[in-house]
Amino acid sequence: MENILEKIAYCVEFGKINKVSPYPPDMKGQDGADELTKLALEQGIPPVEILNKGFVLGMDRIGKKFSENKVFVPQMLMSAKAMSTGMQHLKPFFTSGEVVRKGKFIIGTVAGDLHDIGKNLVAMMVEGSGWEVIDLGVDVKSEKFIEHILSTKASAVALSALLTTTMVNMEKIVKDIRDQAPDVKICVGGAPVNLDFCLKIGADHYSPDPQGVVEYLNKLVA
Amino acid sequence: MKQWKDALIQGKKRVAMPIMTHPGIELTGKRVIDAVKNGELHYLAIKALADSFPTAASTIIMDLTVEAEAFGCKIIFGEHEVPAVSDRLVSDFDSVANLKIPNIQSGRVSEYLKASRLAAENIHDRPVLGGCIGPFSLAGRLFDMTEIMTAAFIEPETITLLLEKCTQFLISYAIEMKKTGINGIIMAEPAAGLLDESMCDQFSSVYVKRVVEAVQDDQFLFILHNCGNTGHLTQSMINTGAFGLHFGNKIDIIQVLKEVPPEILVMGNLDPVSVFKMATTKEMNLLTNQLLAATEEYPNFVLSSGCDTPPGVPVDNIIVFFETIEKFNKNKLLKNSLTY
Numbered sequence: 001m002e003n004i005l006e007k008i009a010y011c012v013e014f015g016k017i018n019k020v021s022p023y024p025p026d027m028k029g030q031d032g033a034d035e036l037t038k039l040a041l042e043q044g045i046p047p048v049e050i051l052n053k054g055f056v057l058g059m060d061r062i063g064k065k066f067s068e069n070k071v072f073v074p075q076m077l078m079s080a081k082a083m084s085t086g087m088q089h090l091k092p093f094f095t096s097g098e099v100v101r102k103g104k105f106i107i108g109t110v111a112g113d114l115h116d117i118g119k120n121l122v123a124m125m126v127e128g129s130g131w132e133v134i135d136l137g138v139d140v141k142s143e144k145f146i147e148h149i150l151s152t153k154a155s156a157v158a159l160s161a162l163l164t165t166t167m168v169n170m171e172k173i174v175k176d177i178r179d180q181a182p183d184v185k186i187c188v189g190g191a192p193v194n195l196d197f198c199l200k201i202g203a204d205h206y207s208p209d210p211q212g213v214v215e216y217l218n219k220l221v222a
Numbered sequence: 223m224k225q226w227k228d229a230l231i232q233g234k235k236r237v238a239m240p241i242m243t244h245p246g247i248e249l250t251g252k253r254v255i256d257a258v259k260n261g262e263l264h265y266l267a268i269k270a271l272a273d274s275f276p277t278a279a280s281t282i283i284m285d286l287t288v289e290a291e292a293f294g295c296k297i298i299f300g301e302h303e304v305p306a307v308s309d310r311l312v313s314d315f316d317s318v319a320n321l322k323i324p325n326i327q328s329g330r331v332s333e334y335l336k337a338s339r340l341a342a343e344n345i346h347d348r349p350v351l352g353g354c355i356g357p358f359s360l361a362g363r364l365f366d367m368t369e370i371m372t373a374a375f376i377e378p379e380t381i382t383l384l385l386e387k388c389t390q391f392l393i394s395y396a397i398e399m400k401k402t403g404i405n406g407i408i409m410a411e412p413a414a415g416l417l418d419e420s421m422c423d424q425f426s427s428v429y430v431k432r433v434v435e436a437v438q439d440d441q442f443l444f445i446l447h448n449c450g451n452t453g454h455l456t457q458s459m460i461n462t463g464a465f466g467l468h469f470g471n472k473i474d475i476i477q478v479l480k481e482v483p484p485e486i487l488v489m490g491n492l493d494p495v496s497v498f499k500m501a502t503t504k505e506m507n508l509l510t511n512q513l514l515a516a517t518e519e520y521p522n523f524v525l526s527s528g529c530d531t532p533p534g535v536p537v538d539n540i541i542v543f544f545e546t547i548e549k550f551n552k553n554k555l556l557k558n559s560l561t562y
């Protein structure tokens with residue numbers, strides 16, 4: 001059992017989606033996260049084990065390499081794709097309640113900003129760490145964040161901004177969210193954002209990379 | 223243009239060429255939406271800037287939607303914002319195979335060509351540089367920027383075909399721009415900055431090189447801009463054969479200057495937003511001076527913004543930027559004459 005979970009973690013770390021995927025070249029023709037997850041379920045391994053010892057572990061390893069600049073955006077996205085392909089097989093257990101996720105997490109790129117690659121990476125890493133992710137896309141205004149926070153009862157929300165000009169929109173969004181949903185934790189990030197700015201606008205968390213958000217969220221539910 | 227480039231390198235003076243058109247639009251009292259849709263208003267903005275500031279060359283708007291629109295993407299226009307692509311156009315091999323390479327007059331391409339022609343005809347005291355998007359960034363706009371990153375691994379034949387179509391279009395566009403009488407082009411390839419070196423070679427630089435080879439000669443300068451490069455892609459940029467390389471603010475420009483052969487122009491890299499747009503005039507002066515001092519010993523360096531300067535840059539900052547350079551040049555001249 002350890003062996004197949006380790007294989008799943010390996011596929012996630014190296015972005016092996018399924019058997020037909022030609023990537024990575026040295027795993028050509030081998031089973032990927034897709035087949036192995038299915039097999040693990042057939043072998044009776046509890047879905048929650050697959051999630052934690054397969055997906056979470058694999059995403060954690062690639063996340064660290066990314067933080068250390070050892071891999072680039074495409075490799076990281078391949079891992080996320082492998083993870084989400086495997087995750088499809090676990091979806092029924094989420095809906096049935098057999099596997100309880102850590103909480104709900106909302107994310108969006110703030111109003112005026114259309115950069116979404118970093119936001120997507122954060123979303124995928126957080127999903128890979130066992131949270132349910134609601135991705136609101138790009139150019140998201142206060143009202144949309146608030147509407148979804150209230151309707152989903154999410155415990156955390158993340159705002160991403162890549163432009164120094166849209167970063168300032170975060171201040172208003174944070175204030176608007178605080179007014180309507182005082183309990184939700186607010187994370188901010190994106191290239192121009194830093195800890196000073198985060199504290200200044202009254203957000204709860206900043207980190208330079210997705211790994212930091214995952215660690216913060218995990219502490220929330222610990 | 224080879225002469226212009228060589229004269230810059232041999233000259234004693236430091237010159238600057240920010241990628242800058244929005245302040246020109248503002249000088250003419252127009253909105254972004256007017257200039258990006260109308261070649262004549264666009265030209266008037268370029269002319270107003272040339273009349274106001276001693277830029278080493280005039281540049282046209284870095285509008286990364288013109289080519290995608292020509293292919294059929296829907297574009298969102300804001301009155302005072304740079305246009306944006308709203309949705310992906312292709313998603314798999316079949317849709318890419320069915321994608322037609324657009325005619326060179328499609329969408330707003332003809333307006334951009336008109337702006338280039340008018341600028342070439344009416345601005346005589348400095349070179350005029352046209353502009354276009356790079357092949358990988360264009361492909362990313364058509365296929366979705368996040369999706370193309372993984373599709374390059376999973377379905378390389380789809381992405382290769384898409385890049386081929388983008389490159390063919392960009393070659394025709396570059397040739398057409400050259401015919402308007404302008405002196406060169408700046409190609410913006412930001413998305414390639416997210417790739418590792420071998421992917422950048424494979425999915426961007428080889429295609430860029432084809433466009434370079436189609437137009438660059440002694441009379442026509444090709445400048446490649448990649449603001450995503452954090453230092454890992456400088457060699458890949460050099461491999462394209464472009465005579466000018468333009469860098470973003472994320473890079474260590476001194477390291478770049480050490481790596482790039484001395485006959486190639488290196489341009490960059492003050493942050494267009496946090497410096498040009500948001501800094502005080504005092505900070506603008508300080509940061510410009512720092513960059514001037516740090517790059518002093520490299521004759522092939524041209525001061526510039528790290529990317530397109532956005533709408534809303536205070537004119538005072540631009541004035542201070544050029545004044546700082548002028549002062550630096552005067553001091554240098556004085557120092558040199560004293561040592562003789």
Ligand code: B12
Binds near residue numbers: 112159
């Ligand atoms: C790719 C890119 C584009 C693509 C975007 C495609 C897309 N779908 O996202 C295109 C070509 C469309 C584009 C357009 C523009 N861009 Co742009 N773009 C870039 C580029 C090259 C890379 C950005 C990126 O994706 N990085 C990779 C990701 C993974 O990094 P990231 O987003 O920072 O995310 C990481 C962290 O910040 C963090 N993170 C992100 N979000 C969050 C959220 C939370 C809560 C947390 C904790 C962490 C976190 O995690 C991520 C992983 O580590 C940068 C230059 C650069 N090197 O950064 C310029 C850059 C961001 N762009 C810039 C500009 C100016 C523009 C334009 C205005 C250009 C123009 N004239 O049209 C337009 C603006 C469009 C708009 N309204 O948004 C400037 C911004 C300057 C500034 N300081 O404001 C930059 C810095 C380029 C430069 N050097 O000047 N761009």
